[in-house]
Amino acid sequence: MEVNHDFKTVATLLLKSKKTVAFTGAGISVESGIPPFRGNGGIWNQYDPKILELDFFMQNPHHCWPLIKTLFYDFFDDKQPNAAHRILARWEKEQLLTVVITQNIDHLHHLAGSKNVVEFHGTSQRLVCLECDFFTEDTPGYLLKLPPTCPNCRSVLKPDFVFFGEGIPREAYVRSMEAMADTQLLLIIGTSGEVSPANQLPYIAKRNGAAIVEINPEPSNYTNALTDFYLQGKAGEILLELDRMIHHEQQLQQ
Ligand code: APR
Numbered sequence: 276m277e278v279n280h281d282f283k284t285v286a287t288l289l290l291k292s293k294k295t296v297a298f299t300g301a302g303i304s305v306e307s308g309i310p311p312f313r314g315n316g317g318i319w320n321q322y323d324p325k326i327l328e329l330d331f332f333m334q335n336p337h338h339c340w341p342l343i344k345t346l347f348y349d350f351f352d353d354k355q356p357n358a359a360h361r362i363l364a365r366w367e368k369e370q371l372l373t374v375v376i377t378q379n380i381d382h383l384h385h386l387a388g389s390k391n392v393v394e395f396h397g398t399s400q401r402l403v404c405l406e407c408d409f410f411t412e413d414t415p416g417y418l419l420k421l422p423p424t425c426p427n428c429r430s431v432l433k434p435d436f437v438f439f440g441e442g443i444p445r446e447a448y449v450r451s452m453e454a455m456a457d458t459q460l461l462l463i464i465g466t467s468g469e470v471s472p473a474n475q476l477p478y479i480a481k482r483n484g485a486a487i488v489e490i491n492p493e494p495s496n497y498t499n500a501l502t503d504f505y506l507q508g509k510a511g512e513i514l515l516e517l518d519r520m521i522h523h524e525q526q527l528q529q
Contacts, residue, residue, distance in 0.1 A: 286520035292460040302465020336422040359510035360387035401435035468496030
């Protein structure tokens, strides 16, 4: 796959597409100051992913919760959406983008104004009890004392994002499969394609005839396997360039 900087072709595809889906990973939040999980500066290069293995977490909440709080709450606290999140939100308003399916739990797509967002790996915004049906969005309050416990049954509360060994939230799974069934254009932005079953979604879109555009500074598992247009670079920079090209093309068509 030679590097294809053909922004004009991709801009034309975006303008013609009747349904476009963005599939995002940790890379789209790197320019917001949130490190990715793998590759340069990746979280799993410094921390043991064991803390997000469900069995290990349930047996060692006093060990896991301080690290989880540092990594996914304290560190996320002051992070803001970057140009990439904001452009996707505006494209939704301009009906250039139908839905964002994100693997991220940082809530930055919502903060940028995207309304139609599927959180395939859940969210850090809620804590849930696995023993009863208690849940809360008052994460700051419950994280004052670790590990947070359920007010109903005293069990340890868990972040409402998917741990290794846990299933995908049913509604997110169904909405993602529906999106991939008939999208004409899939934008894969900032994901290594390492984690299943999320990493299977682009293959479903491809099988259903979607054109695949990938935005990533480094080649990923998708680049030589199913990507049609590989725009090599940072999400914020590439999307700014694409956005400029789209509006240039729209002026030409007027
Ligand atoms: N713009 C776009 N992509 C970037 C940028 C950037 N500025 N910086 C890095 N990337 C790319 C990296 O090259 C890499 O391909 O983002 C990707 C990040 O890959 P991962 O860290 O593996 O993140 P992701 O694919 O989202 O991981 C999937 O793994 O640990 C689990 O649940 C976690 O949702 C996560 C899942």
